[in-house]
Amino acid sequence: MPRLPPPTQMVLRDGYSEFHYGQPDPDLLPVEEMRRAAGTALDTFGPDLLAYGAPEGAWPLLAWIQERVRDREGVAVALHECIGTAGNSDAIDQFCTLFTRPGDVAIVESPTYHLGLRILRDHHLDLRAVPVDADGLRLDVLDATLARLNREGKPARVLYTIPTFHNPTGVNLAMGRRHELVDMAVRHGFLILEDDVYRELVYDGASPASLFSLAPRGTVLRMGSFAKSLAPGLRLGWLDCSADQARRFADGGLRDSGGAPSFTAAMMVAALCRSGDFDAHVSRLRAAYRERRDALATALARHLPDGCTFSTPGGGYFIWVTLPAGLDAEAVLRAADAHRVAFVPGGRVCLDGRGRDCLRLAFSLMKPAQLEEGARRLGAAIAAAA
Amino acid sequence: MPRLPPPTQMVLRDGYSEFHYGQPDPDLLPVEEMRRAAGTALDTFGPDLLAYGAPEGAWPLLAWIQERVRDREGVAVALHECIGTAGNSDAIDQFCTLFTRPGDVAIVESPTYHLGLRILRDHHLDLRAVPVDADGLRLDVLDATLARLNREGKPARVLYTIPTFHNPTGVNLAMGRRHELVDMAVRHGFLILEDDVYRELVYDGASPASLFSLAPRGTVLRMGSFAKSLAPGLRLGWLDCSADQARRFADGGLRDSGGAPSFTAAMMVAALCRSGDFDAHVSRLRAAYRERRDALATALARHLPDGCTFSTPGGGYFIWVTLPAGLDAEAVLRAADAHRVAFVPGGRVCLDGRGRDCLRLAFSLMKPAQLEEGARRLGAAIAAAA
Numbered sequence: 191m192p193r194l195p196p197p198t199q200m201v202l203r204d205g206y207s208e209f210h211y212g213q214p215d216p217d218l219l220p221v222e223e224m225r226r227a228a229g230t231a232l233d234t235f236g237p238d239l240l241a242y243g244a245p246e247g248a249w250p251l252l253a254w255i256q257e258r259v260r261d262r263e264g265v266a267v268a269l270h271e272c273i274g275t276a277g278n279s280d281a282i283d284q285f286c287t288l289f290t291r292p293g294d295v296a297i298v299e300s301p302t303y304h305l306g307l308r309i310l311r312d313h314h315l316d317l318r319a320v321p322v323d324a325d326g327l328r329l330d331v332l333d334a335t336l337a338r339l340n341r342e343g344k345p346a347r348v349l350y351t352i353p354t355f356h357n358p359t360g361v362n363l364a365m366g367r368r369h370e371l372v373d374m375a376v377r378h379g380f381l382i383l384e385d386d387v388y389r390e391l392v393y394d395g396a397s398p399a400s401l402f403s404l405a406p407r408g409t410v411l412r413m414g415s416f417a418k419s420l421a422p423g424l425r426l427g428w429l430d431c432s433a434d435q436a437r438r439f440a441d442g443g444l445r446d447s448g449g450a451p452s453f454t455a456a457m458m459v460a461a462l463c464r465s466g467d468f469d470a471h472v473s474r475l476r477a478a479y480r481e482r483r484d485a486l487a488t489a490l491a492r493h494l495p496d497g498c499t500f501s502t503p504g505g506g507y508f509i510w511v512t513l514p515a516g517l518d519a520e521a522v523l524r525a526a527d528a529h530r531v532a533f534v535p536g537g538r539v540c541l542d543g544r545g546r547d548c549l550r551l552a553f554s555l556m557k558p559a560q561l562e563e564g565a566r567r568l569g570a571a572i573a574a575a576a
Numbered sequence: 577m578p579r580l581p582p583p584t585q586m587v588l589r590d591g592y593s594e595f596h597y598g599q600p601d602p603d604l605l606p607v608e609e610m611r612r613a614a615g616t617a618l619d620t621f622g623p624d625l626l627a628y629g630a631p632e633g634a635w636p637l638l639a640w641i642q643e644r645v646r647d648r649e650g651v652a653v654a655l656h657e658c659i660g661t662a663g664n665s666d667a668i669d670q671f672c673t674l675f676t677r678p679g680d681v682a683i684v685e686s687p688t689y690h691l692g693l694r695i696l697r698d699h700h701l702d703l704r705a706v707p708v709d710a711d712g713l714r715l716d717v718l719d720a721t722l723a724r725l726n727r728e729g730k731p732a733r734v735l736y737t738i739p740t741f742h743n744p745t746g747v748n749l750a751m752g753r754r755h756e757l758v759d760m761a762v763r764h765g766f767l768i769l770e771d772d773v774y775r776e777l778v779y780d781g782a783s784p785a786s787l788f789s790l791a792p793r794g795t796v797l798r799m800g801s802f803a804k805s806l807a808p809g810l811r812l813g814w815l816d817c818s819a820d821q822a823r824r825f826a827d828g829g830l831r832d833s834g835g836a837p838s839f840t841a842a843m844m845v846a847a848l849c850r851s852g853d854f855d856a857h858v859s860r861l862r863a864a865y866r867e868r869r870d871a872l873a874t875a876l877a878r879h880l881p882d883g884c885t886f887s888t889p890g891g892g893y894f895i896w897v898t899l900p901a902g903l904d905a906e907a908v909l910r911a912a913d914a915h916r917v918a919f920v921p922g923g924r925v926c927l928d929g930r931g932r933d934c935l936r937l938a939f940s941l942m943k944p945a946q947l948e949e950g951a952r953r954l955g956a957a958i959a960a961a962a
Contacts, residue, residue: 199835279834
């Protein structure tokens with residue numbers, strides 16, 4: 191037997207400061223909680239845990255999600271306005287299959303979650319970028335883009351957006367813009383695919399209201415996920431939408447044939463959530479990541495050369511750094527290897543040539559002392575490339 | 577909180593003889609094996625079990641699968657000629673996304689696994705049916721179909737086939753036809769998507785060689801699954817193909833973003849398989865389903881009216897019954913409700929108007945005595961409709 195590759199996607203390099211990966215710290219994954227949940231789920235559900243799941247998703251989990259959305263967001267989601275997914279990547283993929291055709295226009299943010307773009311591209315969508323500023327998506331640019339698309343006879347089909355603790359900038363879409371964006375979607379007739387993966391990871395106060403909660407049903411499909419709040423390997427999430435849209439997912443060939451995605455895992459997580467372990471785990475994550483965010487922000491303020499700027503996000507995984515004018519993040523990355531520090535250069539997460547003077551740092555993976563050391567290395571790499 | 581719908585896809589009606597569902601008997605699902613496997617996997621892999629999995633799939637499971645394919649089928653599959661899937665429905669769906677475009681021609685069997693067709697349709701493929709006889713796919717008709725498609729300037733892109741313990745007919749593609757089919761695919765340049773979900777459920781001797789094992793790499797994508805050999809709720813399978821094809825799957829946006837599908841479940845099943853529980857479980861399934869197949873065949877011979885015919889399959893879940901000339905299976909189904917027996921009328925699993933005088937019976941779900949009673953009811957329903 192040949193030596194196997196590592197089972198996980200992330201392969202850390204010894205001694206490196208890895209700001210690159212937007213992934214949870216393995217030490218913060220809920221191993222003991224899952225052990226309890228697996229046992230409870232097998233006791234409670236027996237063979238039902240292993241059968242084909244309902245095409246809508248694992249109802250015991252969906253019911254818990256709906257209660258949480260009601261209690262935390264004040265939004266009443268009817269039972270059939272929600273569908274289980276295998277995480278947000280799966281939700282994007284199935285949305286594209288069932289709600290788009292090749293050539294349809296998808297508007298995306300610049301910068302954005304770059305791996306999400308690859309899913310849209312696999313479905314041959316025509317991607318158009320709209321920039322993000324400190325208040326989120328630039329609605330003036332979006333408005334001009336929509337007008338241009340209408341003139342071209344190619345009205346936008348969908349907007350893919352991360353309005354809350356945006357990846358990579360960490361910003362929240364301002365509340366006024368949230369309302370205005372929903373209005374634009376209604377007026378122009380495009381769908382909003384809201385990636386809401388960081389909602390639970392809030393470090394100061396409460397997360398802002400989702401676009402889904404502000405919109406008439408049918409305008410926003412909101413993708414929630416357990417990837418960041420619990421564990422990405424479960425491949426587990428959900429989607430809030432209209433009853434008609436949920437029915438289109440449930441009636442699609444994939445679910446008609448295979449039933450609920452990640453069904454066994456979903457039933458285990460239903461047990462985990464009902465036990466109270468979810469709340470306790472998320473509280474632990476918030477405390478740990480808040481401490482890391484603060485540690486990195488403090489260290490960056492100390493170690494970044496003059497002319498670098500960044501803002502401190504209220505949640506999520508990322509700090510977005512802007513380099514001094516004229517400095518290219520790819521050049522910094524080349525210099526960074528000698529300092530054993532890695533990050534994502536901003537140009538790689540933009541579709542439109544923006545972001546070259548920016549870089550994305552994830553603070554999720556490292557402990558405070560490692561973040562401090564990483565910031566020191568990053569500062570040295572930037573100085574070396576300047 | 578409203579009353580929840582059932583968590584599982586299958587909802588059995590009390591007192592009914594349910595030949596309808598092609599699903600495992602809940603009493604034969606490996607609840608205790610999964611309990612052990614979850615514990616072992618958490619002990620062995622720790623947080624790796626919950627992290628993003630490698631985009632190719634859970635290597636500990638893929639390695640076990642490759643050893644099994646080598647030992648049972650005598651086929652050496654290199655490490656990178658295999659990819660983990662979330663079951664065959666997911667494999668069909670992802671194949672369509674990454675290897676086809678809307679309007680591409682897909683050839684399917686008539687009859688076939690009808691829910692698979694719905695996945696192909698969601699990807700807007702142009703479906704063409706080729707009939708199946710007692711030796712499997714009619715290659716003379718396939719040849720004529722390919723010639724016609726070439727004349728139309730629409731060469732076939734893919735053939736979706738279930739050559740081993742075919743759903744719904746139970747037949748195996750004859751060995752000579754297997755070789756000939758592979759040759760035709762090479763000659764005409766279409767891909768074969770081989771649905772091999774029933775391979776482990778063999779009741780007499782050994783399963784025939786897969787098309788994948790007979791073909792040059794790159795011609796056949798063989799979909800294997802744990803849905804029938806273990807549990808469908810896991811949403812777990814794999815796909816054997818060429819290294820280039822596997823790379824296309826692994827490099828696709830969905831896996832680049834989300835990693836391996838059903839990753840936590842896959843790592844648990846890796847532990848289950850390595851423990852020896854898989855072999856023991858499959859032996860138990862073979863014995864149980866062999867007994868059921870025999871019980872149903874014996875009961876059908878006793879209870880079906882004159883003019884009905886059926887053949888006894890060597891594996892899988894299904895017996896395919898042909899009604900006396902002129903009798904419509906839909907009419908029998910209407911009569912069947914009064915007798916509390918249900919099945920799938922053949923016309924529903926054919927794309928081309930065939931199968932109206934046929935019906936599919938699954939013997940997987942019921943115990944021998946229930947099968948006997950079901951055959952009696954079916955005979956009465958057929959007599960009532962005649």
